[in-house]
Amino acid sequence: MNTGRCCSNYTRSNFLRSAAAKAGSGLPGIEPGMPVPAGTGLTRRGFIAGAAGLAVAVYAAGKTPLPLFEDGIAEAAQSDRILVSIFLDGGADTLSLLAPVGHSRYHDLRPVLALDESEGTPFSEDPSLHWHPSAAAIAQLHSEGKVTVFPAVGYDGANQSHFTSRHFWEVGELETDTRTGWMGRYIDLAGSDNNPLQGLSLSNTLAPALATHDKPVAAVEGVTDYDLWSWTDAPVSDEMFKSFKRMGSMKSESPALRDSRKAIRATNIIRESLESFGDFESPVTYPDARLGQQLSGLAALLGAGMPLHCVSVSADGAYDTHSDQKQEFDGAVKATSDSILAFQRDLEARGLQDRVLMQVWSEFGRRPEENGSAGTDHGAAGVAMIIGSKARGQMVGEFPGLVNLDEDDNLRHTSDFRAMYCSLLEDWFGHDAAPIIPGAANFARPVLLK
Amino acid sequence: MAVKAGKSTRFRSYSRQRWVDSGEGVVRLKTKVIRRRRGEKAPRKDPGPRPLPRPQIPRNPWKPQPFGTYHGEFGRLEATRLLNRAGFGPRPGQAEQLAKMGMKKAVLSLTRPQGQAKLIGPEPVDGDGLPLAPFDSWGHDHLWWLDRMVRTDQPFRERMALVFHDWFATSNSGVSQQRQMIDQYWTLRAGVNGTFDDLVVQITKDPAMLQWLSGGDNTKWSPNENYARELMELFTLGADRGAYTEDDIREAARALTGWTYDWDDDLGAINFRFDPEYHDDETKKIFSSKGNWDWRDVCRLCVTHELHASFFVDKLWSYFVPAAPSKDTRQALIRLYLKNDREILPVVEAILMHPDFYRGPSMVKPPVVFNASLLRALKLPVNTDAWAWLGEGAGQQLFLPPNVAGWDDERWLDTSTVRARWLMVTYALDSRHFEAWDDSYREKESVREAVNRALAAYGWPALRSDHQNELVSMAGRISPYIQEDWQRRPYLAMRQNALLQLIASCPDFQLS
Numbered sequence: 001m002n003t004g005r006c007c008s009n010y011t012r013s014n015f016l017r018s019a020a021a022k023a024g025s026g027l028p029g030i031e032p033g034m035p036v037p038a039g040t041g042l043t044r045r046g047f048i049a050g051a052a053g054l055a056v057a058v059y060a061a062g063k064t065p066l067p068l069f070e071d072g073i074a075e076a077a078q079s080d081r082i083l084v085s086i087f088l089d090g091g092a093d094t095l096s097l098l099a100p101v102g103h104s105r106y107h108d109l110r111p112v113l114a115l116d117e118s119e120g121t122p123f124s125e126d127p128s129l130h131w132h133p134s135a136a137a138i139a140q141l142h143s144e145g146k147v148t149v150f151p152a153v154g155y156d157g158a159n160q161s162h163f164t165s166r167h168f169w170e171v172g173e174l175e176t177d178t179r180t181g182w183m184g185r186y187i188d189l190a191g192s193d194n195n196p197l198q199g200l201s202l203s204n205t206l207a208p209a210l211a212t213h214d215k216p217v218a219a220v221e222g223v224t225d226y227d228l229w230s231w232t233d234a235p236v237s238d239e240m241f242k243s244f245k246r247m248g249s250m251k252s253e254s255p256a257l258r259d260s261r262k263a264i265r266a267t268n269i270i271r272e273s274l275e276s277f278g279d280f281e282s283p284v285t286y287p288d289a290r291l292g293q294q295l296s297g298l299a300a301l302l303g304a305g306m307p308l309h310c311v312s313v314s315a316d317g318a319y320d321t322h323s324d325q326k327q328e329f330d331g332a333v334k335a336t337s338d339s340i341l342a343f344q345r346d347l348e349a350r351g352l353q354d355r356v357l358m359q360v361w362s363e364f365g366r367r368p369e370e371n372g373s374a375g376t377d378h379g380a381a382g383v384a385m386i387i388g389s390k391a392r393g394q395m396v397g398e399f400p401g402l403v404n405l406d407e408d409d410n411l412r413h414t415s416d417f418r419a420m421y422c423s424l425l426e427d428w429f430g431h432d433a434a435p436i437i438p439g440a441a442n443f444a445r446p447v448l449l450k
Numbered sequence: 451m452a453v454k455a456g457k458s459t460r461f462r463s464y465s466r467q468r469w470v471d472s473g474e475g476v477v478r479l480k481t482k483v484i485r486r487r488r489g490e491k492a493p494r495k496d497p498g499p500r501p502l503p504r505p506q507i508p509r510n511p512w513k514p515q516p517f518g519t520y521h522g523e524f525g526r527l528e529a530t531r532l533l534n535r536a537g538f539g540p541r542p543g544q545a546e547q548l549a550k551m552g553m554k555k556a557v558l559s560l561t562r563p564q565g566q567a568k569l570i571g572p573e574p575v576d577g578d579g580l581p582l583a584p585f586d587s588w589g590h591d592h593l594w595w596l597d598r599m600v601r602t603d604q605p606f607r608e609r610m611a612l613v614f615h616d617w618f619a620t621s622n623s624g625v626s627q628q629r630q631m632i633d634q635y636w637t638l639r640a641g642v643n644g645t646f647d648d649l650v651v652q653i654t655k656d657p658a659m660l661q662w663l664s665g666g667d668n669t670k671w672s673p674n675e676n677y678a679r680e681l682m683e684l685f686t687l688g689a690d691r692g693a694y695t696e697d698d699i700r701e702a703a704r705a706l707t708g709w710t711y712d713w714d715d716d717l718g719a720i721n722f723r724f725d726p727e728y729h730d731d732e733t734k735k736i737f738s739s740k741g742n743w744d745w746r747d748v749c750r751l752c753v754t755h756e757l758h759a760s761f762f763v764d765k766l767w768s769y770f771v772p773a774a775p776s777k778d779t780r781q782a783l784i785r786l787y788l789k790n791d792r793e794i795l796p797v798v799e800a801i802l803m804h805p806d807f808y809r810g811p812s813m814v815k816p817p818v819v820f821n822a823s824l825l826r827a828l829k830l831p832v833n834t835d836a837w838a839w840l841g842e843g844a845g846q847q848l849f850l851p852p853n854v855a856g857w858d859d860e861r862w863l864d865t866s867t868v869r870a871r872w873l874m875v876t877y878a879l880d881s882r883h884f885e886a887w888d889d890s891y892r893e894k895e896s897v898r899e900a901v902n903r904a905l906a907a908y909g910w911p912a913l914r915s916d917h918q919n920e921l922v923s924m925a926g927r928i929s930p931y932i933q934e935d936w937q938r939r940p941y942l943a944m945r946q947n948a949l950l951q952l953i954a955s956c957p958d959f960q961l962s
Contacts (some may be wrong), residue, residue: 160696161679161689163855176690179860196865205845205852206864219866221843228872231883231947235931240948243924247956250916253508254811256772260957263863267872270865318623322664322676372672373664378679408696 081428082302084311084343085183085209086291086360088336090320091162093376094365094383094411096329097135098151098399102128105402109369113325113376125149125395134334137341138385145393146344148386148448150420152400154413158364158380162320166363170209172421173438181209182421183310184217185436186429191215191309196266197273197301198309202294207312216266223297226274228267244268277304283349286342289316289335295343303350315339319362323373336360340387353389357428357449359420360385365411368402380410384420386448390428396420396446419443462486467497474526475912476546477503500902502922505915514775515805517782524553527912528808534815534962535770536560536802537605539823542909557802560606561795567604569597574832585629589838591622592818592848595635596841597832599822610798611639612818613769615848618653618685619856620662622849626718630658631849646762646792650686650749655709657722663854666711666722668703670730678702678748680854686752686761693757694737701734702751705743753792759784766797768859771806772813779804812961814862817844819962820871824878824954827908836877843870863960875954882907883950884943891943897925900942904949917956921949 099115100106107114120130121139129151131139141147155174159165168174172182180188183199191198192215199217201207206219220226232240248265252258280300286292294313302308316339317332340358347353365382381400386392397414406412422433423445433440463485470480477500506527522528529548533540537560540548548556574582574597576590584594599608615638622631634656641649653659654677660666663677678699687693708729712721724745734743736751743751752758763783767775775783783797790796801807815823818841825832841847845867851857884891895903901921905911913921928945932938953959 159689161683162853163683164689201864201866204843204866204870205858206861206866208858208861211861217864219864221866226869228869229876230872230951231876231879231886232944232951233886236928236941236944236948239924239927240952242927243920243952244955246920247917247952250920253511254961256812256814256961257957259863260814260960263865263868264957267865267868271869322674323667371674372669373667373674375674377675 080307080309080355082308082311082356083183083424083428084295084298084313084356084358085207086336086340086358087207087312087314088317088319088332088360088362089314090318090362091165091364091366091378092319092333092362092382093321093325093329094152094379094381095368095376096325097132097333097383098123098129098149099132100128100399100402101130103402106368109402111370112374113370123149126151126399129399132330132333134330135337137334137337138387141341141344141387142393146387146389146391148391148393149395150384150397150415150446151395152365152381152397152411152414153361153384153417153420154364154381154411155416155418156413158406158408158410158413160364160378160380160408162363162378167208169361169363169417170207172209172418172436175438179211180213181207181211182436183209183312184212184215186425186431187215187217187310188212189435190429190431192307194269195307196269197307200308200311202298202311202313210310210312214262216262216269218266218270220270220274223274223301224277224279226270226277228271241268241271273306277301277306280304282346284342284345286346287335287338289339291316291336292339292342295339296346299343299346299350299352302347302352302356315360321366321375322371322377323375325370325375344387344389348389357386357388357390357424359424360387361417367408367410368405369409380406380408381413382411384417386420386424390449392447392450394447396448415446416443419446420448423448462488466495468495469497469501471501471504472526473504475503475506476526476910477501499896499898502898502901502918503905503910503912505918506912507915509809512806512809512811514773514779515809516776517779517800518805519803520553520805520808522805522808524556524808525549528553529556530912531808531962532556532560532802533605534819534823535609535807535813537609538599538819539815539826539962540909541826541829553808554803557799560604561799561802563604563606567602567607569601570603571601572831573597577833577835579833584632585627589835589842589847591628591632592838592841592850593832593835594632595848596818596822596825596837599818600825600830600832607639607642609819610642610794611635612816613766614638614641614649616769616851616856616859617765618659619851619854620656620658620849621851621853624662625658626661628849630661630719634658635849642794642798644794646794647749647753649794650681650753651746653685654681654706654745654749655722655724657711657719660709660711660722661719665706665709666719668707668709669728670704670707673700673703673707673730675699675703678706681748681752684855686758687755688757688761688764691757691761693755693761698736701736702743702748704730704732705734705736705748706745708745759787759792762792763787763797766794767801770798770801771804771810773806773810775804775806779806814859814960815962816857816859816862817841817846817867817871818848820844820960821874824874824959827911827954828878828882830878830881834877834880837874840870840874840877843867844874845870871960872951872955875951878954879947879950883947886940886943886947889939891939891946893938893942895942895946897922897929900925900946900949904946904953907950908953911953911959913953913956913958917958920956921952924952925949 101115101117120133123129170181171178187199196216196218199210201219204221210217245268248261252261282296286296316335321328347356361384362382365379366376367379370376400412400414418437421437422440422443425431425433427449463483465481465483467479467481469477471477526545526549529545582590582594584591602608637652663680664674665677668674682694683689708724710725710728711719714720787797932941
């Protein structure tokens with residue numbers, strides 16, 4: 001087990017405090033139409049003080065035996081590869097993240113929002129593009145050969161609805177009715193019946209990309225405070241949880257009851273696994289961003305040998321920048337990029353860098369032509385990245401340029417997200433993509449790894 | 451116990467009490483008056499300790515029924531479902547009361563209540579005992595509405611407001627004042643008693659919505675498609691049904707121009723109004739019809755679109771029944787909706803009276819409904835801020851839906867949200883649990899007494915046999931731990947706490 005030196009506690013109260021600080025800080029500078037936090041008398045801090053009764057002591061990992069170790073699941077997972085899917089919610093603006101400053105039409109389309117040619121680091125693989133200055137941390141990783149960029153990823157017939165397009169990405173096909181996620185279907189085929197950590201959402205609800213048909217998966221918002229507190233102590237509490245656990249595996253006559261039991265069963269396993277996982281120390285300093293805090297907890301879980309396999313997390317910020325884009329976008333990109341860099345450094349310090357790959361994605365890119373509110377509307381092709389020590393570091397598909405846009409005046413895609421999934425499944429997980437991604441045979445596999 | 455009751459000279463009557471199991475999760479003491487002849491000896495009979503209620507056996511598989519009115523049994527269980535889905539669960543005794551009315555009257559008593567709604571019981575307070583500040587403090591808006599759900603005597607109104615809050619999901623995260631979200635709440639709450647046309651008109655010019663979906667930034671010089679798209683996709687027509695094209699969205703965005711507002715550095719967006727200066731006064735073509743359309747025309751064109759009624763019926767149905775309606779039912783509901791000029795209430799009432807509503811499969815209660823039903827069952831007031839962040843943890847903080855599509859009703863339960871629901875029970879028991887270590891709990895309590903006591907605390911929720919048997923088993927497993935005298939009261943108290951925790955944490959309490 002690897003514990004580092006400096007301290008980065010990640011507790012619910014820290015988490016909420018940072019959220020409150022972030023929300024409150026936006027208030028005076030808000031401009032018309034910009035998504036803003038509610039309320040002026042932000043009193044989350046007070047809530048937390050009131051909730052202190054909930055915080056029970058946590059113990060160092062390893063003090064009590066973890067069920068997943070007892071079952072041998074954790075040991076078996078020690079050599080597993082891990083995929084961390086990082087979602088930029090809202091449709092991140094490709095033309096700001098990798099700004100085509102060398103394309104003359106860019107400045108016509110983006111009179112307000114265009115980056116100047118002097119801004120940002122040139123993207124070495126195509127110097128007509130510049131990394132946004134707020135993405136300097138990603139540019140750094142790219143210069144180390146650890147970022148594989150998809151500068152224009154999408155699919156035929158781009159759907160401009162957040163929900164539909166995001167859903168396509170989540171389920172790994174262009175079907176609106178699919179109820180399992182692409183990683184969920186992989187877990188269904190390759191996963192364990194007893195390990196909910198194999199598909200972990202670092203959030204308070206399960207990421208749809210991880211939705212399985214029947215294998216257990218988990219959502220955990222804060223990894224150090226996963227307790228089910230009650231007005232009992234041992235030995236009564238032990239018997240109570242034994243019954244709770246049994247309620248998770250009784251027979252069900254309706255889908256809702258089955259879902260309820262499945263969730264109870266997984267909840268109990270996570271409780272048994274994480275109740276002894278206490279505060280941890282990170283070997284690196286993370287930015288004060290929600291994503292950074294979540295990734296620091298994730299690195300600590302991996303360092304403790306927890307049997308994780310597919311992980312999903314949402315990045316900071318809202319990328320649906322219909323108006324006053326710069327205000328939201330710049331901060332969001334900085335928080336996201338800095339968090340990713342810190343996570344990579346953390347993995348490197350723990351010697352885990354060869355086992356972990358990040359996949360950064362958004363449901364679509366934004367329209368090349370800015371709107372009149374200093375923002376951008378929904379577009380088509382977007383940007384995605386594969387990040388990690390094992391990433392090949394060479395872009396997949398070129399930047400299509402701004403002259404030949406599609407019929408809705410949006411960026412054309414030069415790579416397909418399903419092809420990316422096929423390569424991840426086959427080259428990273430070593431699992432045939434055919435039973436997971438419909439039509440897998442039709443996609444040429446991009447080379448993502450070294 | 452047999453007691454003397456009569457005064458008659460020829461006959462003396464006595465009453466005999468016995469336990470009667472309704473078969474619906476509750477056992478009651480029934481008193482029967484019996485007359486006997488003079489000289490006849492009065493039999494002595496003690497009803498004995500209260501037996502546990504007969505647990506519920508799951509129903510047989512079911513398939514969608516044709517359109518019609520439910521004619522099956524309407525007892526405590528059916529009334530509970532009605533209260534769980536059209537309100538926020540029963541207060542103790544309320545399901546029995548409703549069951550006596552019969553199904554139709556029961557539904558109408560909810561959907562067409564008499565007079566003004568009243569909030570019954572003590573005013574809500576925050577964790578410091580201070581009045582709520584729903585316009586100003588984070589989470590107090592959630593507490594404010596949760597309290598209305600708990601205390602109202604017209605729960606259907608609140609439930610329909612919740613349905614429309616999800617339908618026209620608007621979030622504090624894109625609105626400058628919580629007050630504007632609460633103003634929107636009143637609009638949504640009034641919605642059920644009118645036509646959908648009117649609700650769409652009201653919501654289109656609603657200040658919170660004009661901020662949330664950029665309607666106030668949509669001008670003739672720079673049209674913004676945000677509202678036009680969601681109006682069609684999520685509110686009236688549905689995506690990927692061939693109802694509209696990208697061009698329709700762009701043209702509708704032009705037609706919707708004209709709304710504007712002022713910006714105040716302290717208050718945010720204020721003074722919302724329609725200003726013809728900002729409105730695109732040219733011809734637009736929406737759904738193949740050309741005209742100089744404005745925002746009201748867009749609302750009208752959407753709700754009169756031939757694919758709107760089916761969208762409306764499907765979406766509304768999904769809030770109440772977790773399986774698609776039969777073709778026949780769907781068509782009949784569409785006809786009903788159109789026949790009544792898109793009035794909302796008749797369609798809701800038809801759904802609440804449909805056989806599928808009572809005989810169809812279970813649904814997972816939304817987190818806030820779970821929370822409210824917990825407080826109603828335990829007769830607890832809103833007096834802690836915890837409900838706000840627990841609501842967030844359980845996946846539903848009011849006035850903060852995850853996005854404009856609202857909450858995902860098929861994914862309420864996972865390891866994170868189940869934990870938050872568990873903690874909701876823990877918090878609810880803050881004032882209802884028994885102290886383990888001050889020797890205040892009773893010294894003796896049989897397993898049956900313990901389980902009955904815990905069930906009574908919740909107003910006798912009907913439990914599946916698996917669950918009730920598990921409670922009995924758990925209570926029984928505690929007894930062997932009690933070996934020393936000092937352990938007796940603390941362990942029995944904790945056993946009671948464990949039973950209280952498990953009853954509300956078990957699947958029966960999560961479902962409706």
